[in-house]
Amino acid sequence: EAQVTQNPRYLITVTGKKLTVTCSQNMNHEYMSWYRQDPGLGLRQIYYSMNVEVTDKGDVPEGYKVSRKEKRNFPLILESPSPNQTSLYFCASSFRPSSAGARYEQYFGPGTRLTVT
Amino acid sequence: AQSVTQPDIHITVSEGASLELRCNYSYGATPYLFWYVQSPGQGLQLLLKYFSGDTLVQGIKGFEAEFKRSQSSFNLRKPSVHWSDAAEYFCAVAAAYSGAGSYQLTFGKGTKLSVIP
Numbered sequence: 001e002a003q004v005t006q007n008p009r010y011l012i013t014v015t016g017k018k019l020t021v022t023c024s025q026n027m028n029h030e031y032m033s034w035y036r037q038d039p040g041l042g043l044r045q046i047y048y049s050m051n052v053e054v055t056d057k058g059d060v061p062e063g064y065k066v067s068r069k070e071k072r073n074f075p076l077i078l079e080s081p082s083p084n085q086t087s088l089y090f091c092a093s094s095f096r097p098s099s100a101g102a103r104y105e106q107y108f109g110p111g112t113r114l115t116v117t
Numbered sequence: 118a119q120s121v122t123q124p125d126i127h128i129t130v131s132e133g134a135s136l137e138l139r140c141n142y143s144y145g146a147t148p149y150l151f152w153y154v155q156s157p158g159q160g161l162q163l164l165l166k167y168f169s170g171d172t173l174v175q176g177i178k179g180f181e182a183e184f185k186r187s188q189s190s191f192n193l194r195k196p197s198v199h200w201s202d203a204a205e206y207f208c209a210v211a212a213a214y215s216g217a218g219s220y221q222l223t224f225g226k227g228t229k230l231s232v233i234p
Contacts, residue, residue: 033222040126042207042226043161058221090160105151106222108161 002027004109006091012115013081021076021112023091030096032074033058033106034066036087043090049074050096081116088113119144119210123225130198131233138193138228140208149211150191152182155227156204164206167191178202203232 004025013019025032033048035058045058049068063085065077074093078085092106120143130136142148149168153161165176172184182193191208208225 035224040226043224045221045223048221092161105163105166107163108153110160 002107004091004093004107006089006109006112008112009110010113012117014117015082016080019078019081019114021078021089021091021114023074023076023109024072025074025091025093025107026072027093027107028071029093029107030071031104031106032068032091032093034064034074034076035090035092036060036085037090037111038087046076046089081114083116086114086116119148119212119221119223121208121210121223121225123206123208123228125228126226127229127231129231129233132200133197136193136195136198136202136230138206138208138230140191140193140225141189142191142208142210143189144210144212146212148191150182150184151209151211151222152176152180152191152193153207153209153224154178154204155207161207164193198230198232200232200234203230205229 007022030051034046035043037043044060046064047058047066049055052068052071055066068074089112091109094104094106122141124139151166152164154164155161164180165174167174167184175181180195184191205227207227209222211222
C-alpha cells in the first residue's frame with residue numbers, strides 16, 4: 001500500500017530534550033516536506049527536500065532541522081524543543097515538481113501530535 | 118509569494134443542503150490549486166485539483182470546484198451534504214520556481230464544516 005508513515009504518532013516531552021520525528025514514504029517520491037498545523041493558522045511549511053541531500057527552508061524553519069540521506073526518509077529534528085513547538089506535525093511527499101509546473105499532489109502522513117512542557 | 122484566503126472559518130449546514138466553501142488565491146502566474154479535507158484526528162486527503170483546461174473540476178465524494186481566473190477564486194461545492202462531510206477543508210496553491218529549483222505549497226487557514234442531521 002502506498003503511504004507516508006510517521007513515528008511516533010503522539011509524543012510528550014520536556015523543554016530542551018532533543019527529539020526526532022521520523023517520516024518514511026514507499027512511493028519513490030523525490031519531494032518531501034514537513035508542515036506544522038496550529039489552530040487558526042492552517043498548515044505552515046517548515047522544511048522541504050527536492051531530493052536526496054537537497055533541503056531548503058519553508059515558512060517557519062526556526063528551531064527545526066532536517067536531513068535527507070535516503071530517498072524514502074525525511075526525519076524532523078528538534079534539537080532543543082520549546083513549548084511554542086507544541087503542535088500537530090505532518091510529513092508529505094510527492095513526485096518532484098519542476099519549473100514546468102507544480103502539478104503533483106502531495107500525499108500526507110497521519111500526523112504526529114507533539115506536546116512540549 | 119503566493120497566498121490563499123479562506124474567508125469562512127466555520128460553516129454550519131443541514132444535511133441535504135448545498136455547500137459552497139470559498140477560496141481566493143494570490144499568485145502571479147497560472148496557479149495549481151488543490152482542495153484537501155481533514156477529518157477529525159486524521160491526516161489530509163486530496164479532494165480535487167486544478168492544473169489547466171476545464172475550469173470545473175470533479176473530485177471524490179461528490180465534490181466539485183470551479184476555477185475563476187478573473188476572480189482569483191477556486192470555490193468548492195457539493196449539491197447535497199452528508200453528515201460524514203463534517204471536517205475541515207483546506208484550499209492550497211502550489212508554485213514551482215525555475216532556476217532556484219524551489220517549490221512551495223501554501224495552504225489557507227481552513228474552513229471547518231459542521232453538519233446538522
